[in-house]
Amino acid sequence: MTGRYIFLSLIISMFLFSCRGQSKKQGEFIFPDADSIPLSEAEKLSDEALDDITRNISSPVEIADILHRMSVPFSTTYLASSIDASRLSTSFDKALKLGILGADLGYLNMYEKTGTSIDVLTSIKKLADGINVGQFFDFETIKRLSLNRSNIDSLFLLSNKSYNQIDKFLREKGRGQLSALMLTGVWLEGQYLATQVVKQYPDTLLKNRVGEQKIILNDLLMLLSPYCKSSDEYKNLCQSMQEMKEKYRDIKITYTIGEPVMKEKDGALVVVQTDQSKVDMTIDQLKIIIEASEKIRNKLVSGN
Amino acid sequence: MKRFILFLTLLLTFTVLASAQSTDALVSKCAMTAGPNTTYLKDFRVQLGPGGHQTEFRYKQVFPLSKNMKYKFTLCSADNSKGALIMKISDETGRQVLASYDQKTGKAYPSVEFTCNKTGTYHLYFDFLNFSQGSGVGVVSLVK
Numbered sequence: 001m002t003g004r005y006i007f008l009s010l011i012i013s014m015f016l017f018s019c020r021g022q023s024k025k026q027g028e029f030i031f032p033d034a035d036s037i038p039l040s041e042a043e044k045l046s047d048e049a050l051d052d053i054t055r056n057i058s059s060p061v062e063i064a065d066i067l068h069r070m071s072v073p074f075s076t077t078y079l080a081s082s083i084d085a086s087r088l089s090t091s092f093d094k095a096l097k098l099g100i101l102g103a104d105l106g107y108l109n110m111y112e113k114t115g116t117s118i119d120v121l122t123s124i125k126k127l128a129d130g131i132n133v134g135q136f137f138d139f140e141t142i143k144r145l146s147l148n149r150s151n152i153d154s155l156f157l158l159s160n161k162s163y164n165q166i167d168k169f170l171r172e173k174g175r176g177q178l179s180a181l182m183l184t185g186v187w188l189e190g191q192y193l194a195t196q197v198v199k200q201y202p203d204t205l206l207k208n209r210v211g212e213q214k215i216i217l218n219d220l221l222m223l224l225s226p227y228c229k230s231s232d233e234y235k236n237l238c239q240s241m242q243e244m245k246e247k248y249r250d251i252k253i254t255y256t257i258g259e260p261v262m263k264e265k266d267g268a269l270v271v272v273q274t275d276q277s278k279v280d281m282t283i284d285q286l287k288i289i290i291e292a293s294e295k296i297r298n299k300l301v302s303g304n
Numbered sequence: 305m306k307r308f309i310l311f312l313t314l315l316l317t318f319t320v321l322a323s324a325q326s327t328d329a330l331v332s333k334c335a336m337t338a339g340p341n342t343t344y345l346k347d348f349r350v351q352l353g354p355g356g357h358q359t360e361f362r363y364k365q366v367f368p369l370s371k372n373m374k375y376k377f378t379l380c381s382a383d384n385s386k387g388a389l390i391m392k393i394s395d396e397t398g399r400q401v402l403a404s405y406d407q408k409t410g411k412a413y414p415s416v417e418f419t420c421n422k423t424g425t426y427h428l429y430f431d432f433l434n435f436s437q438g439s440g441v442g443v444v445s446l447v448k
Contacts, residue, residue: 029424061343062373065446110343157335157344164346205372212423216368219425255422260401269413271402275395275422277371 029215029253059216060103060190061160063209064110067193070203074111078193079104080301085123088303091131092233095178096300098127099185102163107193109155114146121146128166131178136165177230180223184237185300187213187220192297195290207286211279214248221245240296247292252280327351327382327441334380334443338415342376342445348430350389350442355435361392363430367444369420374447378415379404385438388412394427401426405433417447 080100088094101124108117121143128134138158145155163186170179191213198206221241228238258274327349335344350363369375379389390412392403405412412433432438 059368061345062370062446065343065373065448153336153340153343157332160344161331161347208371212370215424219368253423257399262402264413265417267413268415268417269402269404270417270419272419273401273421275401277422277424 027255027257029255060186060193061106061110061156063190063194064107066206066209067107067197068110070201070206072197072201074113076116078107078196079120080189080297082301083123085126085130088127088130090233091178092181092231093303094127094130095181096185096237098124098131098166099182099187100189100297100301101127101185102159102182103186103189103193105159106190109152109159112152114152114155117146118143131175133166133169136169137162176223177227177234180220180227181237184220184224184241187216188293188297188300191293195293198286199290207281208279210286210289211251211281212253212277214251214253217241217245217248237300240299244289244292244296247285247288251285251289254278254280327439330380330382331441331443334378334441335445337380338376338378338443338445341448343448345375345444345446347444348428348442349439350430350432351439352432352437354386354437355431358431358435361429361431362435365428365430366425367428369418369424369426371421371423373420375418375420376415376445376447377404377418378443378445379412379440380414380443381432381438381440385432385436385440387433387436387438388414389430389438389440389442390433391416391428391430391442393418394429395422396425396427 080097083097083101085094085097088097101120105117105120105124108114108120121139125134125137125139128137142155142158142162145151145158163182167179167182170176170182191210194206194210194213198210221238224234224238224241227234229235254277256276256278258276260274261272263270331347331349335347338344346367348363348365352362355362377391377393379391381387381389390403390405393401395401402416402418404416410433428442430440430442432440
């Protein structure tokens with residue numbers, strides 16, 4: 001019996017890793033032919049295999065940093081203000097929206113709009129308590145730092161650390177489905193922010209950032225896939241994410257190889273990568289992705 | 305007997321909590337040493353025993369890095385560690401992108417600033433110098 005499980009794990013691991021590695025060696029990122037992993041196999045993915053999938057809680061911070069560098073003015077219209085934490089009843093909704101609001105918090109912090117982040121913080125606390133992870137969110141300290149605006153670095157540290165700890169705790173306690181939802185929420189809101197801004201400010205850096213999400217989306221779908229059949233809510237979300245994946249299918253990401261340049265500066269090592277990734281995406285493809293991102297995100301935020 | 309079990313349980317709980325708190329303090333301290341122009345993104349908490357005749361880094365994680373972003377990896381070891389925390393990064397094809405130590409000289413850098421030009425999923429490997437015993441944290445920050 002044990003032998004069968006070991007054999008099965010090996011087959012799944014080989015499938016997973018062969019899919020992930022194959023396309024990159026040819027200098028281009030393409031979605032695996034079989035759309036990641038067949039659901040029946042994904043459901044049996046080991047914790048170790050799932051650990052090998054990217055989990056990026058802080059991606060909206062990076063997007064907000066790009067917007068800041070582009071001098072894009074702050075706007076509250078990008079925020080998911082319509083989320084009412086006290087009206088959400090299912091763990092599914094709470095975890096997903098915890099992620100969405102986490103992305104909004106990163107955006108607010110990056111623009112130092114810490115005074116206006118109190119409402120978002122209050123909702124985050126409610127949602128975190130609602131799925132029994134409120135102990136990782138040091139609400140009082142984060143609120144105090146937000147109100148006096150004295151230490152943005154500490155604010156980022158505490159906020160991001162809280163989310164990382166929640167993610168880790170959920171996975172360790174066998175509640176990986178909620179962690180996957182939270183990550184999906186973070187990603188969707190970050191994607192919404194980037195695509196809404198790129199409509200008005202078609203900067204190459206931001207356009208490329210949107211195109212590169214093809215890589216992250218693939219990993220996100222692998223995280224979600226074990227739960228896609230567990231309820232109608234998950235099924236609908238997976239379907240929406242699959243639709244998004246289809247919009248990305250023809251966007252090309254190619255790679256060129258180079259040798260890193262290294263030097264020592266003030267006792268630290270400084271490395272500049274000379275490998276390059278390049279995104280080939282037409283204006284029409286970008287438009288389709290903007291529309292799809294808006295549709296999915298708004299549907300989830302409104303709860304319809 | 306009941307008292308002894310209760311005592312052991314309390315001792316174990318206290319030890320676990322104390323360890324978690326000290327790691328947490330190390331994360332905060334390490335994130336702050338990254339510098340004023342950085343934003344904390346994620347930390348990796350590493351705790352390893354003696355490596356013996358180990359040749360491969362023992363702690364592995366994945367993390368996405370994006371083109372046109374500058375990252376700083378800050379490595380901090382707890383006082384009771386037998387060697388400094390070191391790291392190396394490979395891309396998804398297995399090509400090494402950077403290492404925080406010089407294998408020839410044995411020099412270990414406490415931080416590495418990395419300008420990324422290829423978006424992708426990277427493998428981050430951590431261990432302690434000479435595969436020794438230790439605990440520490442690796443903090444990834446965004447350089448503004």
